[in-house]
Amino acid sequence: MRYARLSVGGRAVWGRVGERDVHLLSGSPLEGPTAPDVIGTVPRADAHWLPPVVPPVFYAVGMNYPRHIAHAKAATPERPEVGYRANNALTGHLSPIVKPAAVTGRFEAEPELVAVIGRTLRRATRAEAREAIFGWTIGNDISARTWQHQDRTFWRSKNSDTFKPMGPWIETDADALAGTTTLRVNGAERARFPTGDMVFDPYAYIVEITKHLTMHPGDVLWMGAESTCHLEPGDTVEVEIDGIGVLSNPVLLEGNHS
């Protein structure tokens, strides 16, 4: 099943995504024992896609692909450790990534698998971690490298408004680690790597995180990227993950968007 959130008349509404239409739902599929009712339909072509979830906690993995670590001349992590991103930066499928006028240097896309948590979890076993994943979506961890190197934290380098496109939907049935992640700019392939070629997989992260922290329904865990590429205003960047879909966003320069 594919679940999305759409903007309908200015409100955020959950939907179940079909081949041609999105069936709007009375509530969140993440909450409660009862499945939400269908309350309407929007053609997919007319959908205004929001981030498919606004997480209580937004977890992000840094160095997690061997080739990324080698490229960055970083040490391979000895255990799963996690950082955070911020909800203000989230934006949906097809919405613009706005490059701030003040950004100089490399402005990069990082294509990432995202696990969406569906249960309250503490001290999870690996099997419990696997069962607690509600579904999978796609993230693009936009990064302004000059700010990343200048600042004490990642606050504006990775958390400026629109720097965290996520979507288009949550796929509940994918074998997300089995296929390929592809990064395209203006239709041209810029990176391609096996999604599951990670130092630690999502289940290992969840086991480690929940030794100390309770995870909650709707929490997201962004799994890191193997490769990145530079973006310019006017580009359209696409991240495709086999079994999930394609997340596509245009890049605009600040001041040149409404």
Place this chain on the structure above:
Amino acid sequence: MRYARLSVGGRAVWGRVGERDVHLLSGSPLEGPTAPDVIGTVPRADAHWLPPVVPPVFYAVGMNYPRHIAHAKAATPERPEVGYRANNALTGHLSPIVKPAAVTGRFEAEPELVAVIGRTLRRATRAEAREAIFGWTIGNDISARTWQHQDRTFWRSKNSDTFKPMGPWIETDADALAGTTTLRVNGAERARFPTGDMVFDPYAYIVEITKHLTMHPGDVLWMGAESTCHLEPGDTVEVEIDGIGVLSNPVLLEGNHS
């Protein structure tokens, strides 16, 4: 006015705090143009206090008091920069801080002023930043120093469950920067400093943050601490900030609480 959130019959309910009672509200005072209705009353003595808000984004300032910076032999920040904490770690007034069994070394309290944002804000002036503060509350930034030094991020050193007591309420009318912050353990004073003796005040932070990031109603900004002290299981730690109130929490060892 003082606004709190209570657990009532397992649900989170907003309340307006009076001298003897908490008047339960039909909704959040942070949302909508209409004031919520009073729907019931709970004696203050019987209140189960929750964190007064669960923020969309949980901002935290690090080094922001000159004596803390000197003590840590750190450089004085040249501009306001901000980090993040995580909602799973929040707990309310009178709820236990649980020291994990695996924590060794110093386990410290950091008494902090917290600004609660009441409006959507981008590119705020200093005057707009001042007007956008809905009110003030109190935070205790519990920190496990060995983990803080061992780990790549603050994930478990500062974000383990119960490490972020916040409350007891949001005070909308305080002159929060004018008075004193006091830290007590088992009734004995362990620190006392002028709340407003900051390198950058909350308005300066909001101006800087909103150059790049949109702040939203309910976001919180923890302002850092001048002094800290070590806590042991069995202690009761209190943070008092003039004009707001007292945040009190017992410290328990993991495994010794229900």
